[in-house]
Amino acid sequence: xxxxxNFVLGVNLIIWFGIAFYLFILDRKIRKLEDTSQDIxx
Amino acid sequence: xxxxxxLTLWMTAMIVAAFLxxxxxxxxxxxxxxxxxxxxxxxxxxxLSFLLSMVASCMYLARRRVRVDYVAxxxxxxxxxxCILATATGSIFAKATWGSFWNWDPRQTSIVILLMxxxxxxxxxxxxxxxxxxxxxxxxxxxxAFVTVPFLVFVVPRITASLHxxxxxxxxNPGMDPKTLKVFLGSLFAYTGLFVxxxxxxxxxxxxxxxxxxxxxxxEKLRQEGEKR
Numbered sequence: 001x002x003x004x005x006n007f008v009l010g011v012n013l014i015i016w017f018g019i020a021f022y023l024f025i026l027d028r029k030i031r032k033l034e035d036t037s038q039d040i041x042x
Numbered sequence: 043x044x045x046x047x048x049l050t051l052w053m054t055a056m057i058v059a060a061f062l063x064x065x066x067x068x069x070x071x072x073x074x075x076x077x078x079x080x081x082x083x084x085x086x087x088x089x090l091s092f093l094l095s096m097v098a099s100c101m102y103l104a105r106r107r108v109r110v111d112y113v114a115x116x117x118x119x120x121x122x123x124x125c126i127l128a129t130a131t132g133s134i135f136a137k138a139t140w141g142s143f144w145n146w147d148p149r150q151t152s153i154v155i156l157l158m159x160x161x162x163x164x165x166x167x168x169x170x171x172x173x174x175x176x177x178x179x180x181x182x183x184x185x186x187a188f189v190t191v192p193f194l195v196f197v198v199p200r201i202t203a204s205l206h207x208x209x210x211x212x213x214x215n216p217g218m219d220p221k222t223l224k225v226f227l228g229s230l231f232a233y234t235g236l237f238v239x240x241x242x243x244x245x246x247x248x249x250x251x252x253x254x255x256x257x258x259x260x261x262e263k264l265r266q267e268g269e270k271r
Contacts, residue, residue, distance in 0.1 A: 005073055009061040016057055020050045023239060027046070030246050037253055 053232040064225040074138045083233035084128040091121030096188035099181035111177045116244035148202040152194040
């Protein structure tokens with residue numbers, strides 16, 4: 001049972017790290033677009 | 043940035059604690075009770091999102107600010123996403139405990155109705171071409187849609203016989219193990235933080251998209267011409 005639990009924990013962690021990584025990348029891309037948009041406005 | 047890194051670490055800690063720190067609750071087959079740390083926070087965030095969408099819609103109707111409409115739209119989108127996640131995780135739990143993924147239990151039926159109600163919100167938004175009218179219609183619909191939320195989430199499952207386990211936050215039934223309670227509250231906090239992060243990203247994205255719309259460009263040009271004079 002413990003092995004099964006560790007496997008589910010591992011899968012959960014991989015999914016969470018994937019989501020977090022995606023959110024960080026998205027955050028960075030949006031910031032870059034915001035900066036570009038500010039430059040055009042100026 | 044630091045807050046986001048801390049949130050990432052907090053969520054990681056909660057996932058590890060949900061499997062290794064908190065014990066499995068008695069009365070549930072195997073380790074199925076651990077779904078509590080994921081399923082309930084997802085349902086909580088979905089309800090919170092729909093509430094926020096309704097509040098922002100009321101504010102939009104009162105002030106007619108486009109930014110407030112962005113909040114209403116983003117919250118409704120995230121509400122629908124977390125509602126789908128809660129349905130999926132609940133369905134996995136149903137398979138493990140009740141024998142099949144879908145039983146048309148009152149909880150499952152009410153969540154499907156909720157999904158359809160909020161699905162219609164996006165259908166309505168995409169059906170109205172005029173941006174101003176779209177925002178007004180969506181705001182009115184979001185307020186009306188939220189009227190059904192307390193009924194579908196809290197009332198229906200209580201007035202009908204359900205296979206769903208009793209409510210964890212029910213003060214009349216305070217039977218949660220201290221370790222489980224700690225992880226559960228930590229997970230609620232982590233999911234709320236994740237919701238805020240995703241909400242802010244979506245609002246910023248909508249704001250950027252809004253800058254490309256002809257309505258915004260015309261307003262900006264008129265403002266700049268006014269400044270030159």
